[in-house]
Amino acid sequence: MGALGRALLWLQLCAMTRAAYKLWVPNTNFEVTTNWSQNRTPCAGAAVVFPADKMVSVLVREGHSISDMLLPRDGEFVLDSGAGFGAADAGRDPDCGAAAPALFLDPDRFSWHDPRLWRSGGAARGLFSVDAERVPCRHDDVVFPPDASFRVGLGPGVGPVRVRSVWALGQTFTRDEDLAAFLASPAGRLRFHGPGALSVGAEACADPSGCVCGNAEVQPWICAALLRPLGGRCPPAACRDALRPEGQCCDLCGAIVSLTHGPNFDIERYRTRLLRGFLPQYQGLQMAVSKVPRQNAGAEADTEIQVVLAETGPDGTGGAGRLARALLADVAEHGEGLGVLSAAVRESGAPVGDGSAAGLEGSGMRAGLAGGVAAGLLLLLLLAGALLLRGARSFRWSRREEAAPAPFVAPLGFSNPVFDVAGSVEPPSAPQVENSSSVSRSYFVNPLFAEAEA
Template sequence: MLKMPDMLLLLCLFGATDALYKQWIPDTNYENSANWDTGFVPCAKNGVHFLAQTKVSIYVETIHSVLALRLPLDGEFILNSKAGFYMGGSQEEPGCGPAGLIKFNVSENVKWFNPTLWQVAASLDDLEKRRFLFAVHEETVPCQYDDVVFKAKSSFRVDTTSNYASIPVQTVSVLGKTFSSDDEFSRYLGSNSGRLQFQGSSVVSVGNLGCSDSSGCDCGNSAKHDMICSSVTSPTVTCKKPLQPAGHCHAVCGAIVTVYYADGFNLEAYRQRLQHLFLVKPSYKSIQLGMSKIFKSQRLMGIIPFGSSAEIQIVILDGETGQQAGSIAEALARDILKDVHSEGSHLGIAGAEFQASSGSSSDDRPGSSAGVAVGAVFGVLIVLTLIVVMVILVRKGVVHVPKVVMPSMPSLPSLSRFQNNSDVGDLGGPLDRGFENPMFDKPTLMPAESTLYTTEANHAISMTQSGVHFVNPVYDDNETDFNA
């Protein structure tokens, strides 16, 4: 029989999705009081004024009585069923504000890459029920695998200006219609509504394939980090050691858990596991938790880059302030590590570690020392390979080693002058050689005897078993008697 955590995990696996839903917050709805300069919706005793140069698409949900309408040169009303305007209504309408002219506000701060203008959810149902997720700033803005949602009964205006020709996403939903084909969505962008709603130099493109990796995919917004963070105001942090999450625009007080995953890990299933095991607890009701897959560059000896490694980053924030900021987040980080210790092998997790803004940390990555040794061996092999390649290139003449010219040194007196000059004595005078012995002189100075230095002379030496014998040339072995 399955235990409760296993049943929750099984349900999470069946409910896992490949992407998140990013919903645009601002709208240009007529009924939104924030869109009017007086802070309330016009009524029968108000004149409605749109600036002549305003380019806006306005959604009208119900019928309204107004005193007058001044329309822009380029704009539109999108009317819901039974919605419209009429003049001369009762100025005693309940809830009607002061009489006068009311101007419609068109905000210029509606940039696509402003993370404060997006909401993140795991499903459409979560969007409708306002169950939003926390995410780092780079991933709050729609990623290349995400589904972008503009509210069904709503119109909007978004500025897509950026340094990029296109903004790829998986799908876009506008007025309840979902576009998954780039051709179809391009036609909508060319319509009057699309032209007024999407304004800017970059074109939003749909049809991008979803993430097929169960461990998660790279968002693709890291290159746009500066542009995303230009719209974010950094708050004042009060914790002892603020943390800087990857993909976030400023330091935070809380905790960061790094998960090292293996085969079988499912990012969305693990997200839901943490939701069901921990975030439902009353003690963690103030927690904001964001999960994402990040790539950290690896450097040999901290200097030479040789690749990157994929990790799961869990950013945990709490609502505490002052000296208590991040304390609840640290408690949750410790609970997550305990769960990794007990159930990590079943979840495809090889290990985890955390850092807290209090200064506490924990390293639970197995084989870390072995990893350092492997990295050192790998570095030595790289150096040896480079040396071998350089030697081969030099020998083949591909690479030429510059000659080093040494500065000239004053010549020293040659010792051979003293060694070869045998005519110099110890006191510097001529060496006394004594007398010459013709018997030990050089052969070239001896009289030219025909048999003395010929092959016949070899017979003067004979070898026997008893040794080597020299023949005396004065002795004649043919003579048996010697007479004086």
């Protein structure tokens, strides 16, 4: 069986075992414009400079004419059929002029823990994942692009990155021994770096109710990588009393439905029910459904199903709250058949641009001044009562009379910066392996660096 056949068979096995897989997006290809300092590939006659103290694998698909090239201390060119380099005089291309050398950007800038650099396989329209689950979870299969070169930083080494399997360079790694041998090889050292460790061998999620992702320990590093372009801070929320779902780095506007379930609950069936029967009726919403650790579990189950309904428009329309209450009604009517035991809802407040609250508060103050101390106290009491009613945004339904009310979580106050990856990163196509006869590898070692590895 050829490499392409093995890849297709592997993906079919993923579907059969209910395993999810995540695709690595960025690459170190020579022709990708975002890999160069001038945001374009080197023009004819340009000088090309790679970071001298780095290691990198670079796929070259076309022919290029350059005046000179400064190589890194260790690396490889992977030459596609017909690709190569030729000598040319500096400034041969009149559009180049006397431009500065073309600098290949730092290949170590791509981190495993950056949610923007992954794509979930088979994601449906209208669905998103909370930030911690955008990075490969412990039950996921991981696929690196077979038609691109890449380099991945494995993080600070606080704990091993553990997944079900890794597919790279036409090989599937399901045992730590095989993966460790690959990572120690020249090809592995060019593609994976950093103090972190990568481990495989976890089982696929076999629980119909879903499995917890398992990235809670590394979520600080996930959030740091996600927010680095924003200076490490979440942007301000577009609503009052914004919510922060479990696994999310920043607060968002919308609603969270928390479900406790019985043994008959099937998360895939429930997700499909919401995606087809409810979400299309509400515009401007995105939905995430996953199993998460239960907060303040006590004697109850230590996990729950979290349904996040996020408002994506600049001016929230309140659709998330309406959909959340529709889901409560659905659970009240069909909960037993769905395997749902109880449900609770939390909603964010009104959009920040809404002036009703400020107007009410100002009129109360003016009436207090005009009506004297007694009238002022009365208005303050009325205002306090109104605020209490306004803040009571938790709803709950349960089939069990003895079910305890859901704990109220104090809202924080920021919004989620992104639900999608940055536009500068190009998503890969479905994994396909090139014919090995059309690709050759050319290793280079810079003689200026005595410490270069053979």
